[in-house]
Amino acid sequence: MIIDRINTPADLKKLNIEEMNQLADEIREYIIKKVNTTGGHLGPNLGIVEATIALHYVFNFPTDKIVYDISHQCYTHKILTGRKECFVNPSEYYKYTGYTAPEECNYDLFKVGHTSTSVSLATGVAKARDLKGENYNVIALIGDGSLSGGEAFEGLDNAADLGTNFIAIINDNDQSIAENHGGLYKNLKDLRDNNDKSVNNFFKALGFDYYFVKDGNNIKDLIEMFSAIKNINHPIVVHICTKKGKGCKVAEENREAFHWMLPHALDNDTDYEQKESYNSITNEYILKKAKEDKTVIAINAATPGVFGWDMDFRNTLGKQYTDVGIAEEHACAYASALAKSGAKPIWAVMSSFVQRTYDQLSQDLCLNNSPITMLVYWGGISSADATHLCTFDIPLIKNIPNMVYLAPTNKEEYMAMLKYSVEQTESPIAIRVPNIDLVSVGEEDKTDYSIINKYKVVKNGSKIAILGLGNFFNLGKEVADKIKSELNIMPTLINPRFITGVDEALLEALKKEHDIVITLEDGILDGGFGEMISRFYGNSNVKVLNYGGKKEFTDRISLDKLYAKYRLKPELILEDIKTVI
């Protein structure tokens, strides 16, 4: 096999086109096998195999520099830059991340995992080169889907002005994670359909010199193009058309489903068991509600699959559905304006990606006190890659005025909050969709959530009070049981429900018969819920123990290890209690 001879890009440069084509086939096979074992980004990686080979053939990395957008298409790059064991050797499958990572290899410039950043970053790389009087190519490789993100536009607008070597490769496979949305995509289609001969070229309008490769999976064509523009002395765009999922039939035909896939998804084409989940009850509710009320609208930014918003769901909602593309800033402002104009927007967003819209949360949404419903998914301490942690949403969302951030702990509570939120007209409401298995308590929650910051006392006790927030309410119960059994104390157990504020009357009342208050939250402690409680009790004799995550970027650490490190286990918490009691 050719791949056996390839350890560095230098080895690649010795191959002829035919051998490189064969290498592409081999790489593709390894990627499919590996991703089907570990899970990961299948479609994006299969589409870019040839372009990556051509890039490494023509350019001289790491002297030349390349920044991958999201870097979810970097597998071939990793294979060609000394990390092929992670693909050819199953025992090493988990050795490297699925993203670029400078700590792995000096061919990688940045730790990247969020979208729309490559052009901005590459512009900085190019500017540093110019300041230092150095001379090499700087390339940003960005997919069509990522172009809708504000940071990508800000980067392009600035890169076009750079005046020196800068190469933006637009990897256009006519697909974001799901289908593309936005006016820009009509322009890309126009460029593809007309072999770049269209008037009103978006990239030319921004000032880029523009080049086009119709078959971005043809190594020969790509090498010709890259050789022609190598060492160019001004900012250019090379628009290449590739096939997402290329070489894997099911991935070519189901571009959304195989953008990112779970392990072994290629092995079966059967449906997964459809058990009730927070996704399923949410979507059932949205569909029903949207049918009754034509002002209900479901909004997301390019990740409908995360919420189980499949094509059926989208088609049923029709005009009551908006995928804004990768554009969380717009999603937030759009939802705010919809609510302010009397509609009922329900905006779903992953905890990790809500980070792309802080100012809009503050200014467009909360300052205007627009009564939207914002569903935050996957929030919690996470065993994910460092680029996709979901541990920071509480401090991000909680400390913005006017926001009401709710943390349900079971099915009925969640549904009551969701229904209340959609109907109310008082304020922006975010709900942290439980990131745990669905638990039903079998009894409707009749709480009036318009009375904000009212915590629920689940069990009255004394000496110790436990505030178990959202996902960690169950941990709170376990801690309560442990305290009871080991210390012979019946603690008070509280479900705070409101992340954004203090139930002053309750906390004040607790002082009488409690010496210790324990807070448990599924996120970093810094800037979070527990610290707010500590502040409240600062001037009192009540001792407060805060439990949650540490302010750090963890990288694929198992939850069990993280919980042990953060002392998020009943026996460890009990140990701590014993030291202060």
Added chain:
Amino acid sequence: MIIDRINTPADLKKLNIEEMNQLADEIREYIIKKVNTTGGHLGPNLGIVEATIALHYVFNFPTDKIVYDISHQCYTHKILTGRKECFVNPSEYYKYTGYTAPEECNYDLFKVGHTSTSVSLATGVAKARDLKGENYNVIALIGDGSLSGGEAFEGLDNAADLGTNFIAIINDNDQSIAENHGGLYKNLKDLRDNNDKSVNNFFKALGFDYYFVKDGNNIKDLIEMFSAIKNINHPIVVHICTKKGKGCKVAEENREAFHWMLPHALDNDTDYEQKESYNSITNEYILKKAKEDKTVIAINAATPGVFGWDMDFRNTLGKQYTDVGIAEEHACAYASALAKSGAKPIWAVMSSFVQRTYDQLSQDLCLNNSPITMLVYWGGISSADATHLCTFDIPLIKNIPNMVYLAPTNKEEYMAMLKYSVEQTESPIAIRVPNIDLVSVGEEDKTDYSIINKYKVVKNGSKIAILGLGNFFNLGKEVADKIKSELNIMPTLINPRFITGVDEALLEALKKEHDIVITLEDGILDGGFGEMISRFYGNSNVKVLNYGGKKEFTDRISLDKLYAKYRLKPELILEDIKTVI
């Protein structure tokens, strides 16, 4: 005077063109007089007088809807919509904000003050209209400068796809706050120069139908255009060319200086007294350092004036200066990549505008641990308009891993931190530039800031320890004096210097001889410095009193009132101490 007859847009509709021209002159005179008394946005408001008149003449607000970008050009709109007393009657000059405000008037849709939001918001308004089956015009009015912001692009990309009535008016005066930067601006120039006949029209590339008005200060031309496109059934752009500062010679000639002006700036053309300030010492240092080291680069996003980065400064730096335009996301990623590539970026940003870049701080910058220097200006509790508060930067920046956020308290400390930050290669460093008069202690600060989270004990005492952070260190000293004189206790006074972490050894040591720890911070308490200290002491007998701002949007409340409300006064803090001692 015509203006005497104008109380609502209905009155305006009775005028002929000549009368409207006269009205424009009258309005202009009132705006100049008012702004020269109160300060405010002069240039943007003078440029848009005619367009606002034409809009109100042609459209039927508030049935038709208009969203102003930033809304710093809404003075004529306010005059025409029943709020003229705020301009014609000096005793009412302060009655209304300088921005749109729904609580003032139903012609205003949103509280707006940050940039690049109008298209997104208007898209939501239009979509709500469509969902409700209503029928009216929805207009976003956005300046050329605001188009560089990512949210504006995300909005345009989505608005183009709307399929129904949507009118984006591009108010192009060929100027951002300072001069424009970015490839887009060459396209706008091209469109202006060629009367819209250029190929590669940016707006057409996004899918908009496009209209052009060469003289956007000609009421007749504008009325013709607006009448022609009123009730259009798809998304369009109307590109109008206006003159910033029109009708005020000095503002026309000094478009940057009179974008926003202090009271009475029109009365004199003399220089302000040039006393030493944090701006002046920063800029002196940057110029010197940049001369010595060609990899030093000063970066900002369209607000150079805030930092005193005048044309001399920019020209002297030349290629070592980048104004990215209104594009904070890019500024952050760009700076990160520069640092990662061995350059020394110094990025200056206002506290209120750092909100536009959270994910980039987290992912592009901190996850990559890029050693940039970020200077945060104007951070602190503020008497500003609700849209421009600078009270939220501590929770925003502080809780991101790897970030080091420093709070200097005097000239020498600030300079030591700045010099250290620019030279170091360890981590991203943000410095909260003191938002108080410059104080020199006359002695060089020789602290090694590479030892992070080491607080400085300024005065050793007992019983009470005061942590006076940054701007509020002086308040800490006053509180210490008060404690000494009134309680006969010599408290410990500490300058924490590091916002981002706890000096555990010191805080642990304090436990021995201290019962009370007081924290003082110039920003909201929620998610801030003090809560972190409260968490630290939660399991101990030390009582902690946190002082800072409340989580709320305040609106033009004087500092004195806010300090009283937040008990940020020595006598009030002493009262509190007495209750817990």
